[in-house]
Amino acid sequence: MCLGSGRRWRLWRRCAEGLPRISSGCTGERKQTIGGASSGAATTQTRLAVAFGRRVLWDLGLGLVWRAREANRVVKVAEKMTGVVIDGKETAAGIRKEVKRQVQALEEKYGAEAGTPGLATVLVGSRTDSATYVRMKHKACAEVGIKSIQRQLPEDITQEALLEVVRALNQDPLVHGILVQLPLPSHINEEAILAEVALEKDVDGFHPLNIGKLAMKGRQPLFVPCTPLGIMELLRRHNISLAGKHAVVLGRSNIVGMPVAMLLVKANATVTVCHSQTTDLPGIVKQADVLVAAVGRAEMVKADWIKPGAVVIDVGINSKDDPSSKKGYRLVGDVAYDECASVASMITPVPGGTGPMTIAMLLQNCATAASRTLGAST
Numbered sequence: 001m002c003l004g005s006g007r008r009w010r011l012w013r014r015c016a017e018g019l020p021r022i023s024s025g026c027t028g029e030r031k032q033t034i035g036g037a038s039s040g041a042a043t044t045q046t047r048l049a050v051a052f053g054r055r056v057l058w059d060l061g062l063g064l065v066w067r068a069r070e071a072n073r074v075v076k077v078a079e080k081m082t083g084v085v086i087d088g089k090e091t092a093a094g095i096r097k098e099v100k101r102q103v104q105a106l107e108e109k110y111g112a113e114a115g116t117p118g119l120a121t122v123l124v125g126s127r128t129d130s131a132t133y134v135r136m137k138h139k140a141c142a143e144v145g146i147k148s149i150q151r152q153l154p155e156d157i158t159q160e161a162l163l164e165v166v167r168a169l170n171q172d173p174l175v176h177g178i179l180v181q182l183p184l185p186s187h188i189n190e191e192a193i194l195a196e197v198a199l200e201k202d203v204d205g206f207h208p209l210n211i212g213k214l215a216m217k218g219r220q221p222l223f224v225p226c227t228p229l230g231i232m233e234l235l236r237r238h239n240i241s242l243a244g245k246h247a248v249v250l251g252r253s254n255i256v257g258m259p260v261a262m263l264l265v266k267a268n269a270t271v272t273v274c275h276s277q278t279t280d281l282p283g284i285v286k287q288a289d290v291l292v293a294a295v296g297r298a299e300m301v302k303a304d305w306i307k308p309g310a311v312v313i314d315v316g317i318n319s320k321d322d323p324s325s326k327k328g329y330r331l332v333g334d335v336a337y338d339e340c341a342s343v344a345s346m347i348t349p350v351p352g353g354t355g356p357m358t359i360a361m362l363l364q365n366c367a368t369a370a371s372r373t374l375g376a377s378t
């Protein structure tokens with residue numbers, strides 16, 4: 001077999017390095033941003049490859065066989081590169097447009113009064129973060145044409161009175177989705193309140209039956225919690241495959257950690273859930289092809305915890321003192337973003353990552369709830 005010198009050289013390099021091909025698009029500090037449904041190939045990462053005693057054999061076509069052994073050769077390809085930013089804000093904006101079209105179609109089919117999806121939010125007490133999230137939800141509803149009503153209740157409301165509010169919303173035919181903002185005050189039994197929400201209106205997916213089905217093989221919940229669903233949608237829309245991958249989830253909360261772990265298992269990933277009693281957290285995180293950080297500890301995950309090329313999903317929203325900002329603080333995630341972005345292949349920012357997706361998924365669940373109810377009643 002006769003090989004041209006260019007082809008021979010390429011063959012030798014492939015054999016000797018034993019490396020995956022490095023994208024020619026890698027450009028030092030350049031940041032690539034991907035939003036919407038476009039695909040995001042990993043373009044940058046630091047690579048260290050060690051090739052021991054690789055055999056390179058080729059025929060020069062002159063009857064001469066060259067046998068080359070590369071012994072203890074270190075191929076070091078170290079590049080300072082930056083992972084692709086998964087833009088949750090842009091992806092969520094695309095989903096809001098889709099929901100808006102869905103709402104218009106429902107109104108055309110069932111009329112403007114009966115056909116408009118309705119969401120009821122229930123806010124107990126005066127936590128400023130909860131009030132902000134509820135306000136954001138109402139604003140997003142208005143943007144896509146979902147009618148929303150709010151039940152603002154005092155901090156000291158009794159369990160029974162709160163149950164009555166939920167029961168009344170269950171009976172309201174113009175309300176297709178009910179959301180009880182969490183956390184609730186400590187004297188309220190959260191489990192009992194969430195269990196009272198009508199199953200077909202459980203747009204937060206926290207009803208015990210929906211969570212139970214999520215945890216079971218071959219069962220489908222009516223609704224899936226919004227942040228975990230948003231994470232899966234971000235991964236799907238960015239063509240990140242999960243089958244056979246090792247996914248590590250930091251945190252075991254009912255709102256994010258546990259349900260996202262169940263969704264990852266259903267997507268055929270091998271999942272490790274880490275928590276406050278986990279030993280050697282950095283060592284476990286280092287094994288993750290996909291990392292979901294949801295512990296609520298500012299910038300806990302450092303660059304040397306990340307496996308080169310991993311996909312990093314940051315769910316943390318923590319405020320950090322920042323005298324240079326107008327407010328005196330800024331929001332940061334659970335991941336030390338700048339340093340981790342240079343090791344990961346793809347990463348979500350905070351703000352602008354999973355947060356906007358949470359609200360987009362709520363709108364989507366609400367439109368689905370209305371569509372099912374209206375379809376069932378005709």
Ligand SMILES: Nc1nc2c(c(=O)[nH]1)N[C@@H](CN(C=O)c1ccc(C(=O)N[C@@H](CCC(=O)O)C(=O)O)cc1)CN2
Pocket residue numbers: 132133134136179180181182183204226227255317331350351352353354355356357358359
């Ligand atoms: N009943 C529920 N309660 C809570 C949920 C939930 O899904 N259902 N999740 C969280 C809070 N949450 C929604 O309620 C939520 C958190 C953050 C964001 C968001 O868009 N964050 C922005 C930054 C916002 C800011 O500037 O403060 C971002 O990340 O870009 C949306 C929703 C707990 N409770």
